[in-house]
Amino acid sequence: MATILKLDNVSKLYGSLRALDGVTLSLPDNAYISLLGPSGSGKTTLLRVIAGFERQDGGGVLLAGESLDGVPAHRRNIGFVFQNFALFPHLSVARNISFGLENSEGTARPSAGVIAAKVRDIVALTGLGGLEERGVAQISGGQRQRVALARTLVTEPGLVLLDEPLGALDANLRTRMRDELRAIRERLGVTFLHVTGSETEALAMGDSLIVLDRGRIGQIDAPDTVYNRPASPAVARFLNCYNLFEGSLGEGAFVGPAGRFALDAAAAASKGGGPAYAVRHDRIEVRPPAAPAGADEVRIEGAFVASEYTGATQLSFFRLDDGRLVEVEAHLSHRSPAAYGADERYGLVWKRRDALVYA
Numbered sequence: 001m002a003t004i005l006k007l008d009n010v011s012k013l014y015g016s017l018r019a020l021d022g023v024t025l026s027l028p029d030n031a032y033i034s035l036l037g038p039s040g041s042g043k044t045t046l047l048r049v050i051a052g053f054e055r056q057d058g059g060g061v062l063l064a065g066e067s068l069d070g071v072p073a074h075r076r077n078i079g080f081v082f083q084n085f086a087l088f089p090h091l092s093v094a095r096n097i098s099f100g101l102e103n104s105e106g107t108a109r110p111s112a113g114v115i116a117a118k119v120r121d122i123v124a125l126t127g128l129g130g131l132e133e134r135g136v137a138q139i140s141g142g143q144r145q146r147v148a149l150a151r152t153l154v155t156e157p158g159l160v161l162l163d164e165p166l167g168a169l170d171a172n173l174r175t176r177m178r179d180e181l182r183a184i185r186e187r188l189g190v191t192f193l194h195v196t197g198s199e200t201e202a203l204a205m206g207d208s209l210i211v212l213d214r215g216r217i218g219q220i221d222a223p224d225t226v227y228n229r230p231a232s233p234a235v236a237r238f239l240n241c242y243n244l245f246e247g248s249l250g251e252g253a254f255v256g257p258a259g260r261f262a263l264d265a266a267a268a269a270s271k272g273g274g275p276a277y278a279v280r281h282d283r284i285e286v287r288p289p290a291a292p293a294g295a296d297e298v299r300i301e302g303a304f305v306a307s308e309y310t311g312a313t314q315l316s317f318f319r320l321d322d323g324r325l326v327e328v329e330a331h332l333s334h335r336s337p338a339a340y341g342a343d344e345r346y347g348l349v350w351k352r353r354d355a356l357v358y359a
């Protein structure tokens with residue numbers, strides 16, 4: 001697959017803070033890429049450097065093989081969709097969309113007829129038909145989001161950067177707009193780089209997922225690979241679906257304050273960020289205290305603290321003897337939520353092969 005964007009060892013400093021620390025990556029053409037990371041990990045800084053709003057302190061940025069060094073933001077052929085939409089409040093939907101074309105430089109400015117045709121096409125693509133003459137204060141949040149997108153797409157950028165584009169929308173609309181964004185991108189065939197702080201959004205939307213961790217690339221992989229095999233304890237922690245245990249890696253077992261966890265014979269520790277042991281919330285089974293564990297299982301005990309029912313799942317918290325909390329997620333498609341007794345002890349059991357070990 002052709003590469004649209006390449007970052008080579010890009011660093012950005014704010015005083016002594018390394019907001020970006022040697023970021024190297026390639027984005028394929030015609031793909032939806034999610035960029036996920038905790039608050040302060042450098043997501044916005046990365047977008048701003050790519051867009052040309054900030055200058056990197058080291059390394060290079062190439063778009064379609066051409067260095068962007070010294071190229072100002074408005075000549076980069078890169079679109080940017082802001083979280084707060086940044087629309088012109090006094091202009092209509094159509095004028096917001098045509099603004100970029102009407103104000104492009106000299107010979108790059110299309111004729112009025114061409115602008116009108118482009119606006120018509122993009123209005124249809126983004127589902128804004130009938131709203132062209134409305135003021136942007138007189139449309140809904142989802143429609144404003146579409147105007148922000150349309151305004152960027154009408155300039156036919158080679159790459160579109162989206163900074164938390166769904167962040168200003170309520171939860172229902174957010175989920176609906178995910179599908180729309182994906183569908184619009186597919187029709188255009190342009191690469192979207194979508195920044196989000198939400199792991200569910202990143203997993204749902206990206207063909208590929210980049211995880212940023214303190215200014216560095218934590219992992220770049222397909223979403224299901226990131227979810228099932230996070231590259232480090234930091235990535236696992238950020239996904240919010242793993243219990244992480246500290247300890248040390250010994251002969252055939254991981255040993256820490258929570259107990260001795262026998263390892264699967266085929267288990268190979270991933271390098272980096274450890275030692276740590278991770279097991280996903282939904283891989284743990286809750287058993288009565290007297291029920292033993294099988295030869296291929298690991299068992300610890302914990303006292304029930306509380307449960308949270310979400311409709312499709314039940315999330316339960318158990319306190320281990322060392323005080324740490326373990327989360328267990330049960331999918332309820334084939335069973336009813338369990339009723340656990342407050343402060344009662346239960347066995348928490350998982351398959352050895354389901355554990356991830358980091359050296």
Ligand SMILES: Nc1ncnc2c1ncn2[C@@H]1O[C@H](COP(=O)(O)OP(=O)(O)OP(=O)(O)O)[C@@H](O)[C@H]1O
Nearest residue numbers: 014017019037038039040041042043044045046197
């Ligand atoms: N203009 C600036 N001056 C100084 N420090 C900055 C500036 N912009 C960002 N930073 C710092 O750089 C780091 C990365 O910030 P950035 O906004 O890129 O993170 P982020 O991952 O987008 O976070 P969030 O999800 O909270 O928006 C943070 O520690 C932030 O405080």
